[in-house]
Amino acid sequence: MQPATQAWWFAAGRMLATVMSGLLVGWLFGNVWVGLGVALALHLGWQLSNLFRLEWWLRHRSFADPPDVGGVFGEIIAQIVRLHRRKRFHKQRFVQLMRQLQRSTAALPNGVVILNAQREIMWFNRMAARLLDLRRTADLGLRIENLLRSPQFARYLEIGNFASPIVIRTTMGEDCYLSLQMVPYGEGQQLLLVSDVSRQMRLEAMRKDFVANASHELRSPLTVISGYLETLSQDPALDRDLQGPVTEMRRQAERMTTIIRDLLELSRLEETDEMLGGEPIDIPALLSMLRKDVVARPVHPRDIRIRIDSDAQLLGDEPEIHSAFSNLVDNAAKYTPAEGSIEMRWWVDDEGGHFSVTDTGMGVPPEHIPRLTERFYRVDAGRSRSTGGSGLGLAIVKHVLQRHGAELEIQSTLGSGSEFICHFPLSRVQLARVPQAAEV
Amino acid sequence: METADLSHHISRRFNEDLERVRSKVLGMGGFVEQQLHKAVTALVEGDSTLGESVAMDDYQVNNMEVSIDEECSRILATRSPAAGDLRVIVAIIKTITDLERIGDEGEKIGYIASRLATMERPADKYREIKHLGRVVSEMVHDALDAFARMDVESALRVARQDRLVDEEYESIQRQAITFMMEDPRTIRRALDVMWVVRALERIGDHAKNISEYVIYMVHGKDIRHTSLDDVERELREQRPATTVGGGVKPASS
Numbered sequence: 169m170q171p172a173t174q175a176w177w178f179a180a181g182r183m184l185a186t187v188m189s190g191l192l193v194g195w196l197f198g199n200v201w202v203g204l205g206v207a208l209a210l211h212l213g214w215q216l217s218n219l220f221r222l223e224w225w226l227r228h229r230s231f232a233d234p235p236d237v238g239g240v241f242g243e244i245i246a247q248i249v250r251l252h253r254r255k256r257f258h259k260q261r262f263v264q265l266m267r268q269l270q271r272s273t274a275a276l277p278n279g280v281v282i283l284n285a286q287r288e289i290m291w292f293n294r295m296a297a298r299l300l301d302l303r304r305t306a307d308l309g310l311r312i313e314n315l316l317r318s319p320q321f322a323r324y325l326e327i328g329n330f331a332s333p334i335v336i337r338t339t340m341g342e343d344c345y346l347s348l349q350m351v352p353y354g355e356g357q358q359l360l361l362v363s364d365v366s367r368q369m370r371l372e373a374m375r376k377d378f379v380a381n382a383s384h385e386l387r388s389p390l391t392v393i394s395g396y397l398e399t400l401s402q403d404p405a406l407d408r409d410l411q412g413p414v415t416e417m418r419r420q421a422e423r424m425t426t427i428i429r430d431l432l433e434l435s436r437l438e439e440t441d442e443m444l445g446g447e448p449i450d451i452p453a454l455l456s457m458l459r460k461d462v463v464a465r466p467v468h469p470r471d472i473r474i475r476i477d478s479d480a481q482l483l484g485d486e487p488e489i490h491s492a493f494s495n496l497v498d499n500a501a502k503y504t505p506a507e508g509s510i511e512m513r514w515w516v517d518d519e520g521g522h523f524s525v526t527d528t529g530m531g532v533p534p535e536h537i538p539r540l541t542e543r544f545y546r547v548d549a550g551r552s553r554s555t556g557g558s559g560l561g562l563a564i565v566k567h568v569l570q571r572h573g574a575e576l577e578i579q580s581t582l583g584s585g586s587e588f589i590c591h592f593p594l595s596r597v598q599l600a601r602v603p604q605a606a607e608v
Numbered sequence: 609m610e611t612a613d614l615s616h617h618i619s620r621r622f623n624e625d626l627e628r629v630r631s632k633v634l635g636m637g638g639f640v641e642q643q644l645h646k647a648v649t650a651l652v653e654g655d656s657t658l659g660e661s662v663a664m665d666d667y668q669v670n671n672m673e674v675s676i677d678e679e680c681s682r683i684l685a686t687r688s689p690a691a692g693d694l695r696v697i698v699a700i701i702k703t704i705t706d707l708e709r710i711g712d713e714g715e716k717i718g719y720i721a722s723r724l725a726t727m728e729r730p731a732d733k734y735r736e737i738k739h740l741g742r743v744v745s746e747m748v749h750d751a752l753d754a755f756a757r758m759d760v761e762s763a764l765r766v767a768r769q770d771r772l773v774d775e776e777y778e779s780i781q782r783q784a785i786t787f788m789m790e791d792p793r794t795i796r797r798a799l800d801v802m803w804v805v806r807a808l809e810r811i812g813d814h815a816k817n818i819s820e821y822v823i824y825m826v827h828g829k830d831i832r833h834t835s836l837d838d839v840e841r842e843l844r845e846q847r848p849a850t851t852v853g854g855g856v857k858p859a860s861s
Contacts, residue, residue, distance in 0.1 A: 286627075306757060314631055314756040317638025 175243045182239070186211045278363045285356030287312050287325070299346060299362050312360060321348060335365060345369040380435040383428045390428065394421040423558070430560035433491065434543075437567040446483030446572075448598050451514045451523075452476050454486075458494055458512065462501045469501060469527070471509035478516040481598045482523075484572050492568035495561040496525045496588050502557065504529035508585075521597040524589040532580040540578060541566040565590075572596055622687050626696060629679050630756075633700050633707075636672040637752040640707050643669065643714040644748060644811065648741035651721035651804060652734050659725065662718030669711035673704045695828055699821040703755065706814040710748065713807040713814075720800050727797055736780050737804060743773060744808045747815040754822045760843060763819035767836055773812035780805045 186207050194203020221235040222245065229252070234245045273280055279296030281289060288309050292302055300316060307315065313322060318336045333349035345366045351359040397418040400406060406414065455474045462468050482489065500510045508528040515522050532540065536547045544559040562576075565588075569576050573593050580586035643662055650659035680701050683689065689697055747766050754763040784798045784805075823831050823843070831839045 301753075303757075306759070310756060311627070311631055314634045315753065317634050317641065317752065319635075319639045319642055322635050322638065 172243050175238075175240050179240045183211070278361055281312065281360040281362070283312055283358040283360060285358075287358065290357075296360075296362050299364060316348075324348070325350070333361070335369065343370065376435055376438055379431060383431040383435070387425075387428050387432075390421060390424055394418065394425060397421055427558040427560065430558040430564060434560055434564055434567060437488070437564065437571065446596060447486060448481040449484055449486050449489055451482055454490060454493065455512050455514065457490075458497045461494060462497060462510070465501060467506060469504045469508045469510050470506060473509065473511045475511060475513040475515075478514060478521070480516045480521060482521055482592060483596045483598050484592075488568045488571070492565045492590070493523065493525075495565050496590075499557075499561060499588075500525050500527035500529065500586075503527065503586075516597055516599075518594075519591070520594045521592040522589055523592075524587055526585065526587045528585040531582040531584060531586050532578070533582050534580070537578050537580060541576065619687075622683075622689075622693075625679075625683055625687070626693065629676060629683065629700060630696070632672070632676050632679070633703055634752060634756055636669065636676065636704065636707055637748075637755070639672065640669055640711050640714065641745065641748055641752070643711055643718075644741075644745055647714045647717035647721060648738065648745070648808075650718055651724060652738045652741070654721075654725040654729060656722040656725035659718040659720075659722030663715050663722070666711050666715035666718075669708055673708040676704050677701065692825075692828075695825050699825040702821050703818050706817045710811050710814045713811050716807050717804050720804055724797065724800055730794075730797070734801070736776075736783070737801065737808070740773070740776050740780065740805065740808050743769070743776065744811050744815070747773070747812055748818075751815040751818040751822070754819055755825075758822065758826050760823055760826050763822040764836065764840055764843075766819040767816050770812050770816040773809055777805055777809040 187204065190204040190207025191200055192203070193207070194200040197203065218237050218241045221237060222241060225232055225235050225245070226248070234249060236242075237245065274293040276293060276295060279293060279299045281292040281296045281300070281302075284290055288311055289302070289307055291308070292300075296302060297304065302315065313325060318338075320334055320336045324330075324334045330350040330352065333347045335345050335347050338344045338346055343366060344364070345368075347363045347365045349361045351361060353359060397414060401411070401414045401418050452474070455476070459472050459474060462472055497510070497512065504510060504527045510528075511524075511526045513522075513524045513526070532547055536545075539545050540547075541562045543563045546559065566576055569590055573596060575591045577589040577591060578586065579589070643665065646658055647662045649655065650662060680697050683697060687693075747769050750762055750769075751766045753759070754766060781802065784802055788795045788798050817832075820831055823829060823839070827843060829839075829843070
């Protein structure tokens with residue numbers, strides 16, 4: 169039998185004994201009811217005193233020992249003590265875990281700031297304090313954007329797309345760059361991860377400088393070589409055996425010039441990653457110009473169509489957009505046989521403006537699509553050499569689109585053609601002045 | 609702390625309004641800081657496009673000032689704040705004026721930088737300007753930090769630093785005069801440089817003003833045109849003033 173059940177039986181027995189003895193004493197003295205009443209009053213008094221001791225102990229639990237009472241009350245006290253002990257055990261374990269967690273986050277080489285839904289600072293580790301110049305305790309409860317006032321960070325928060333980190337340049341100190349990323353979690357809480365990327369940025373800058381300088385240095389000697397090759401190939405006195413090699417040399421020199429031109433353009437695009445402001449671009453005029461360029465090629469697909477589904481204009485930098493679009497159209501023309509077709513299309517919907525180039529060329533195997541925009545990436549080694557591309561076209565497209573907040577989507581089926589679509593955000597689209605309703 | 613804030617303002621919306629305006633002021637401050645940094649960089653590195661972009665972007669600072677000003681008027685009209693809250697609003701209205709002026713001085717530096725970039729650069733590559741620019745940028749940064757934290761100690765430190773800027777200004781001026789006497793051909797450039805140094809010195813003054821508003825906001829004490837030592841002694845004697853509004857904590861808490 170369980171001790172608790174036993175205690176209950178015991179209590180019931182005691183109750184019964186009290187009632188019986190009360191009745192007995194009452195009967196002996198001639199008044200049963202008075203005897204019963206006195207017995208019950210005594211019992212009640214005893215219970216009350218037990219209750220009082222229990223309550224007193226609960227109130228002064230921290231220093232008083234549990235009262236020594238038997239029966240059901242003893243059981244209750246034992247239960248409370250057990251509950252209390254278990255709670256204390258869990259609490260200790262929890263505190264220990266918390267302390268461990270805090271210690272490990274504090275030791276992280278990256279800065280961590282915990283923010284609540286109002287972006288008020290709840291906690292931060294030592295590295296965050298160092299990188300962001302935060303002060304222990306004094307800065308708790310302050311909004312992060314009040315202390316981290318970089319306009320880029322403000323824009324990052326406003327846009328609310330926290331998929332990738334941003335890099336800001338701190339106004340303090342020379343060439344100090346921080347990478348910041350917000351990570352939402354739980355109920356509206358957010359984590360701000362901070363790391364010092366000055367070294368990476370410096371290396372990156374060095375690499376860019378190197379590419380730009382090297383291309384620049386290569387350009388001048390190459391101009392001389394191509395110049396002489398051109399006169400040489402047109403020289404009627406040139407030995408017949410040499411004509412083939414000279415033409416080939418001239419073609420390769422031209423290709424190198426294209427590569428260097430594209431490299432320079434890429435490094436210029438990379439120099440500033442900021443979004444450009446925009447001038448309205450006349451899309452129909454641009455597309456018909458691109459069409460003329462394609463037709464001017466010695467070999468070109470017979471069917472080149474332009475479809476303009478919207479008279480909205482695109483806001484952007486005209487030379488850059490021209491270069492991106494012409495790279496896409498060039499690619500399509502290069503990989504589409506003469507009997508194939510190319511379609512350029514411009515349309516606007518709720519999501520923004522879209523420009524697509526569809527061709528019926530050889531297509532790209534799906535495993536290559538994600539890597540197409542990498543520099544000098546080749547689907548197969550022979551392909552671009554025979555077509556004379558620089559291998560940088562799509563990288564340029566990607567950069568130009570990035571600078572305009574746009575994205576490149578590539579769809580392709582091997583053997584039946586590809587579609588390259590540029591998705592521009594609505595902020596880049598200027599709707600035509602004439603309202604649509606007037607045309608209906 | 610939470611309960612105190614809630615009971616303090618009957619309307620929680622009011623608290624949020626105040627906080628939002630404060631954040632906007634600091635956002636504007638962040639933009640101005642960046643403008644200043646860009647302007648000085650443009651001058652020191654001889655980058656004319658950067659200088660032009662600073663001059664072009666100044667309109668954004670003006671827009672921010674107008675929008676914050678409107679919001680403050682709206683709060684004054686609809687909530688009629690009192691005591692600490694009123695001081696916060698008044699301090700904000702004054703702060704944005706100074707920030708806008710800093711923006712204007714930055715625009716001036718950017719404009720001169722784009723012009724100087726086409727001229728021959730001096731042997732010292734504007735080292736003094738670089739140094740002064742860093743001191744002044746730090747002052748603006750610290751003044752805004754003090755504004756965000758309601759931190760009187762840092763505000764006083766910024767106010768003290770202004771003296772250093774004035775000394776630096778004097779020394780660059782003397783140097784420029786020497787250059788001009790030695791070689792009159794440099795007069796044009798030296799005059800432009802003096803304009804820049806003058807603008808930086810003015811920015812230092814505006815940063816000092818902002819830090820004075822912080823002290824006004826926290827202590828309710830106008831310390832303009834008084835000696836800093838007196839102010840400091842007085843502030844040490846008294847505790848932060850009665851109620852500081854807008855869910856804002858004084859730095860000592």
